[in-house]
Amino acid sequence: MAKQKPRLRFPNIILLLCGLIILIFLFDFLWRNVISPTVPGDTNNIITSEGTFAENNGILEDDEPVTTTKPDSEESTEDTKDNSDNTQTDIFSQTIKLSQGQIHTGPLILVSDTCPYIGAENLTDFSSNTNSNIQPRDNSMKIHQDMMQPLSDLFNAYCNDNGYVNLQIYSTNETYMGTGSLYTTSLPERSTGYSFDIGLITSTGEIAPYITKRNEWMFDNCWKYGFIVRYSDLKTGTTGINFMPHHFRYVGLPHSLIMNEKGMCLEEYLQSLTSYKSDSPLVYSTDSKEYKIFYVSANSSGETEITIPKDAVYTVSGNNTDGFIITIEGEKSADPASSTTPVGAESEPATDAISEETTTEIATDPYSY
16 A cells, blocks of 8 residues: 655644744844844934934934924024024124224214314315316315315306306315415314315405305305305304304215204204114105114224114214214105104204394405405
């Protein structure tokens, strides 16, 4: 009788497969927990999703909010937000730093016997002047270079309106004390280079002074070009200087416009500006421009930092005592109404009036004294 081979029955196959599966799970368990456990800090064994949780090994503590971190930074989300706000501010602003010395420079500095000039202005002479309407007594006389173009504009306008220029620039940064000098009053502000005296050129070529009489055109128009009559007969009590119809001072635009409109001398104007700060400036509009003007007290222990709009067109002038006047120039807004923010007290007449005993006279010949 032939010997039968053992046959593998179906139930036995099932048991064999179950055993094999159990062995596979057992081997996987041993591999994960005994043979090759994960070592803390070993990022090679960590699976990440787009790198979001890589720094925390993909594990979040209980009740810990999900946060993302900025590259090369361990700051919290709150700090990141604060920094973002600061960055946003920086995008729209800039900081300018002003030294102590700059308090004593600029066209608005107030110089007097009690407030002497200690600055170092940038002066130029008339040797390179090519404008025939500007007629200096001596080409070696010096003025501040920032005043040269406005001075040229002023005398060009004088020529256009009168047909000729019969005015001589007699003195600038120094009082001329030569033989037969027209004006001998020594003024501390002359050294700034921002002022000048005029004399009338007569038909005989002589130079006549303006002592009690004034050049009407200059009084009516100088403020349009950044100049003021520095020592008005109406302000002697404030300036401490008698009427000087021949002496003009450059303060720049729009300051001369405002001072003329409000009837203010330089002392009054500077005092009024101390009420205006960067967050509540004096706003003044012309036909095409809008100006924002404010005062900043100087830092007594170092540089003064001032924040202004980024890319702003601005000028800075010290007041020669304790701070700075910032003037920001911009295009006029679409609002058709334009006016000056009130400055100081009640407005005075737009131009200085001459006292009754003083005769007003247009700059023409003959000239009577």
